[in-house]
Amino acid sequence: MADTPDTPRSTGRPAHQNVTFDSDGTPAHGYLALPPTGSGPGVIVIQEWWGLTDHIADVADRLAAEGFVALAPDLYGGNVAHDSGEALRMMQELPVARGVELLSGAVDHLLALPEVTSGTVGAVGFCMGGGFVLYLAAKDPRVSAAVPFYGVIQGEVPDFSGLKAQVLGHYGERDEAIPAATLDGLRRTIEEQSGIAADFRLYPAGHAFFNDGRPEAYDPESSAKAWSATLEFLTTNIS
Incomplete structure (x- = not known):
């Protein structure tokens, strides 16, 4: 049978599928995308406060098209917010510790897949x-490449003393939620605690500039530059 976008080579697994995996003894769910070759390095894709939306699934698909095995865990158990008030409530109802547990379970699942060729994963x-x-x-040393796009720290800053990942961050100069001036302190904390120099890059854009599903926020030029840098960074730092 000829290869099609939904039939990766070297595997019988569908190229795009919903998956269930164990997370600290409880079932969790996510969206998995495989590359056309059927195998590649693993990347975790982590949702915005809206939930596991079409945009996040599309990011996983785009990573798969570039040769990665991408897993987007569903941190809200199938729920998607329809307005910012609902999104804020759902985010606040997810304890950070529980979110990290779910994500570590996703790392377990990803690294156990026969299609994953790496011993570490990236996280975007x-x-x-x-x-x-x-x-x-900060918690899981199996993450070797960390890429936060306009990442919102909830509550306490993580303890980075166990960080093993290289860090590439993308932020908007006009992002009122994450003032650019705060990044120096975060960068300094990461380096002091882990010895790793985080690469935080600023773009002439606002918050959510990568989300092409939100035309009021999307910045095509900044998005393209950040995406290109991300692909190069993941390729270099996942092993």
Whole structure:
């Protein structure tokens, strides 16, 4: 049978599928995308505060098209917010510790897949998910490449003393939720606690500039630059 976008080579697994995995003894769910070759390095994609939306699934698909095995865990158990008030409530109802547990379970699942060729994973996240990228990387040494897009830190800054991942962050100069001036302190904390120099990059854009599903926020030029840098960074730092 000829290869199609939904039939990766070297595997019988569908290229795009919903999956269930164990997370600290409880079932969790997510969206898995495989590359056309059927195998590749693993990347966790972490949702915004809206939930596991079409945009996040599309990011996983885009990573798969570039040769990665991408898993987007569903941190809200199937729920998606329809307005900012609901999104805020759902984010606040997810304890950071529980979110990290779910994400570590996703790392377990991803690294156990026969299609994953790497011994470590990358983590890419947006807004709330960008913050969770840093929480996860600080906790789980199997994350070797951490890419927060305009990551929102909820509550206490993580303890980065156990961080093993290289860090590439993308932020908007006009992001009122994450003032650019605060990034120096975060960068300094990461380096002092872990010895790792985080690369935080600023773009002439506001919050959520990568989300092409939100035309009021999307910035095509900044998005393209950040995406290109992210792909190069993941390729270099996942092993």
